[in-house]
Amino acid sequence: MSTNESAETIQEQIVALLPRLRRFARNLVRTPHDADDMVQIAVERALLHLDQWHSDARLDSWLFKILRNAWIDEVRSRGRRAKLFMPEEAGENIGEASMEREIDRLSVEAALARLPHDQRLAVSLVLVEGLAYKDAAEVLEVPIGTLTSRLARGREALAALLRPPQGDRS
């Protein structure tokens, strides 16, 4: 397969993965629009660094990793540039929206959003995206033991959040 063909094939594979990248991004950032911005940044970076992708690696894991790194950069940038890039967010309170939902029932999504980043990413990659522990650890660039302990803590926290208040589960 020529380089030209493979680049085009990879682009189409990336297009096919966009729905999953969007889903993963929604676990990272608050609003769907920002999540799509993250996906766009990640995809642009992936194309710039296509030569770094080895075809024996999973394309989805590689893209998740780029997306995660783009998000980390974003979080860092927000910290140092909060006033410059995110003035609208000042004073915004995420608590309100999730409180409303809690009146009925805490949705899985809202419960996930309450987890610390580390746990949320582990849960999202393994349980939502269905990655194997090994691949999820690779995306997060941590040893597999770290991944499993984050996953276990995240699950425990989620189970507590999702448990109906009256002990009895129907």
Add this chain to the structure above:
Amino acid sequence: MSVSDETLMAYADGEVDAATRAIIEAAMRDDPEIRRRIEEHRALRETLQGAFSAVLDEPVPQRLIDAARGHDAARAGNVVDMASARRAAVDAPGRRRSWQPVAMAASVLVGVAVGYLGWHGSNSWVKTNSSGELIAGVGLAEALSNQLSEDRSPGLVAITGLSFRAKTGDFCRTFSVTGAHASSGLACHEADGWKIKVLAQTPAAPNSSNFRPAASGIAPAVRAVVEESIDGEPLDQAGEIAARKQGWAATPSR
């Protein structure tokens, strides 16, 4: 017998080897508590599989599809080749090469800029110089040269966002323009003035109260270029004042 919860979790996720599986399955037969804990892990796994699944059925925004395909310009295929072609096209002989990502983004956005010139005519705050490069028009150039990033007084031509020193040594600043053709971009001060490196239209946000434009109108494409080209940290106000004092003249790369 006691089996750690992490092991039970790994069993529920199909992540244990055959030997461990045999041990756990034996334990399950004897111990209803272990069965219950595994069931809990499986139930949670199933619940989470459905999380955010609605997003999978949503139509993918065209901008993301375009981005994945290298913005249509990638019809010819090889992205790496395209990048070098762009670099060759954008970099005048002898220019430093650190602008590769910028070159890429700039060419992507040329269409936008051309549209811009169309809307605004020659009075635009963006214009082309004799070499066909996009440069800041008078009003924008003045804002870029003089305005500090904290300045949000009404009636400004442009709001200057982030100022930083690029890997080329040039000082660069993001800017955003509001109004009917709201846009954001990145300009860098080169020997002959402020060159527009990237220009992107700000996506129009619906007027819903819980929906806001991303990142104060700085387009993702612009932010991506900033991230790729920034050298170190952005300038703080003192840094901006110092850079302004020296006329935003490039400082040698570290």
